[in-house]
Amino acid sequence: MAIRLGNTCANCENLLDKNVCAIHKVMVSRIYTCDSFKMQEALKDNRNCVTCVRYEESGCANPEKAAPGMLCSHWAPQNAQA
Structure with missing residues (x-):
């Protein structure tokens, strides 16, 4: 089985400190994702x-x-x- 990056909040550039979403203004976990997901440019x-x-x-x-x-x-x- 291959390991891949997922489109989760942990890889989204909208994730702020303390796991707050900059778009939705709510606390999220690394397993969440949404239609506003935008991959971080650099991991x-x-x-x-x-x-x-x-x-x-x-x-x-x-x-x-x-x-x-x-x-x-x-x-x-x-x-x-x-």
């Missing part, structure tokens, strides 16, 4: 040692090499949500 792709949950932890696969800006195949996001 954050900040994958490196500093954003890895294993950075400076015992589970790091490359503790001698791990440094800000580097990335390895064992990277795991700090804030993963399903």
Whole structure:
């Protein structure tokens, strides 16, 4: 099964701080979508040692090499949500 970005509020440029929709002026969740959906122009792709949950932890696969800006195949996001 492929993983895809969905047309949800989490990917919409109308989503403001504290999960408020700029168009409808209501609080939304990341699973909502609407006809006013407009994809964010750029998604954050900040994958490196500093954003890895294993950075400076015992589970790091490359503790001698791990440094800000580097990335390895064992990277795991700090804030993963399903």
